[in-house]
Amino acid sequence: MAEINLDPIGVLAVIVLGLALVGYITFLMRFYWASLALTALAVAYLSTKMPIDAKTIPYWVASALTVAVALTITSILRSRQTGPKPISKNSTPTPTKRRIVIDGTNVMYWDGETAQLDTLRSVVDYLKQRDITPIVFLDASSRHHLKDKSLTEKGFSLALGLPQKQVMVCPAGTEADVFILKFAKQEELKILSNDRFGDRSNLAKDIKIVKGVITAGRPILDGL
Known part of the structure; x- marks a missing residue:
């Protein structure tokens, strides 16, 4: 079997070139554009000292291939770093809150024969606790019902x-x-009210009406 004679200088040269390539790739990874700028300056400087001719062209070709390999490896590594990240369970978008229209003047009478603002507030709080956004409409006469014109x-x-x-x-x-x-139909929302809207049946058509009562101080809603 033929013996393989390894030239120590040649082996050392390969190791140095390999380390230089690794170092160049590392520099490209951290300072990409600065590395390219320094490479361009080095090429410009060396071209004045070592013009391309028959004697120097092997060195230029080897250098160009080395830079091309380094850029290719860097491009692959950078694409892996900046590629799409897996979606975690905690990154799902928060759904838009549900909304509901409240017939405020009607709801104020749910807990007795007189209007009570506390009754309406308890219903509003009940909805907010369930992540439902209430939109309250009130008659202009509501302040008179509550005997508070202010x-x-x-x-x-x-x-x-x-x-x-x-x-x-x-x-x-x-x-x-x-x-x-009109607002509920335009926004495609449910209405919270015990009113049948019988005199406005044409407008109330296809609108879901949620009814409710106050029991032991707490709202009970049907159809929410």
């Missing part, structure tokens, strides 16, 4: 613990039913 839209929103944009007091001389039904 109540404004802002006052109602503060009393109910809702943003003012979720509380609508209808204009005086109008019926809240029309606004409630």
